[in-house]
Amino acid sequence: MKIAITATGDTLTSKLDNRFGRCSYFAIYDPETNNTxxxxxxxxxxxxxxxxxxxxxxxxxxxxxxxxxxxxxxxxSILDDLNIQMVMFTDPEKSIQEIVSLMVVK
Structure with missing residues (x-):
């Protein structure tokens, strides 16, 4: 299941962007390949x-x-119709790498 994370930049050290539609980048993490x-x-x-x-x-x-x-x-409503789960993350100081690490089931 691919996961999108709103990001302020295009590296794993970039921070979470609080805005969905107006974020700078989307980090797409694929747990099957462990690639972002x-x-x-x-x-x-x-x-x-x-x-x-x-x-x-x-x-x-x-x-x-x-x-x-x-x-x-x-x-x-659009995300609900497409069966895409929304996860609100409230720590904008976390990097994309830290968020990915939290999402990976060990």
């Missing part, structure tokens, strides 16, 4: 509809869980 790839969020500067557009992009990556600091109201 980073995707620039093209919707970050959109005048409107950044959240729904980000959901569609993330869904196209095969993600089944998204970790972010917050999710907008428009996004919640």
């Amino acid at each position: 790839k980073f995707i620039l969020n093209p919707n970050k500067e959109a005048a409107e509809g950044a959240g729904p557009a980000a959901v569609q992009m993330i869904a196209s990556q095969g993600v089944k869980q998204i970790i972010s600091g917050e999710f907008g109201s428009k996004v919640r």
